[in-house]
Amino acid sequence: MKHALRVFRKEFVDSARERRALASALLFGPLFGPVLFALTVGLSVNLGVDESSEALEIPVVGADRAGNLVAHLGQRLIEVDAERFEDADALRAAVRGGDEKVGLLIDAGFGDALRDGAPARLWIVVDQSNAGAQVPRQRLRAAIGEYGSTIGMQRLQLRGIDPRLAVPFAILTDDVSTPAGRSVLLLGMMTYFLLFAMLLGGLQVAIDTTAGERERGSLEPLLTLPVRRRDLVFGKVATAVAFMAVSLALAIAAFATAVQFMPFAKIGMSTNLSPRVCVLIFAAVAPFAVLGAGLMTFVASFTKSFREAQTYTSIAMAVPPLPVLFSIFNPLQPSLHLMPIPSLSQHLLVTSVMKGQAIEPTHLLASAVCTIALGALCTWGAVRRFRSEKLLI
DSSP states (O other): HHHHHHHHEEEHHHHHHHHHHHHHHIIOOOOOOHHHHHHHHHHHHOOOOOOHHHOEEEEEEEEEGHHHHHHHHHTTTTEOOOOSOOOOOHHHHHHHHSOOOOOOOOOTTHHHHHHHSSOOOOOEEETTGGGGGGHHHHHHHHHHHHHHHHHHHHHHHHTOOGGGGGOOOOOOOOOOOHHHHHHHHTTTTHHHHHHHHHHHHHHHHIIIIIIIIIHTTHHHHHHTTSSOOOHHHHHHHHHHHHHHHHHHHHHHHHHHHGGGGOGGGGGOOOOOOHHHHHHHHHHHTTTTHHHHHHHHHHTTTTTTSSSHHHHHHHHHHHHHTHHHHHHHOOOOOOOOOGGGTHHHHHHHHHHHHHOOOOOOHHHHHHHHHHHHEEEHHHHHHHHHHSSSSSGGG
């Protein structure tokens, strides 16, 4: 173990001297994800809130056929422009070309259908491939639906029928979520960014201490020293783990700072990234550094050049976080039988912490032990590789 510590100190100092690589690993990775995430989420939330609260102007063909509907839309902050287009084809062409997000066509027999008690036809003109048209379309459809419900109730009242007879159920929503819990809907990708930033922090170190030394010709003299190959690998893996831990801490701190500028209060959400929560997140995710360092050191030991190692370790780095993506699209609840799965268990633990839920100690222990065990297995594979004569061939 004494020799492993010496190797660790030597590799750590050498890696710290590479200022460009160090800045790329410990600044670009940990900061780029949180900043990009904050800008994207902040822009989306502000855009959605603004579009839902500001007045919406839509072109309408046939507005003179539905004066009451136009007045109702005005009460819902939807202003009608009845003079921009003369016919339906011109309106459709404008929406298709992106000049208008949404439009409304009112059937020529709209008034007659209403008087006869028949369904009066309306067409909402929209391009479904235009993502920016979704909020206006939903607002217009909701306002028209509300107007239709009002007319339906009035018809029943005119016929002496209680409108409540047409509503057999009163469906209410009892939302038991907390503001912090609702924020997880937007912060669900945070674990993926944390894992990616952490692996990126140790990527250059794992490559440089294996393929880099082999390419520079310094690995062969190192192997001739009276140091067990096991201690050499342990020192190199420990160096990568140390840099990954620093990268993880920086990424968590960057996220905790970035979320302070996200407008969660506008949509009834709040964040729970206090110092205590940040420490718990670090404790839950840090064991993954052992797996990442062991895996990348093992993969890099099979390569002959720094560039080749970058290619293969980049592929290997993309595989471990994949269970996080699966969990985001298929939500799972933390359970003991899921804790042995690396990255997925870390994601479930981080999500629970951010929701303000208590973490089961057995879950945290099982996640850490299983993840570290897999990392130890990869490290053992790297030791076997360093003991092989093919390492220098």
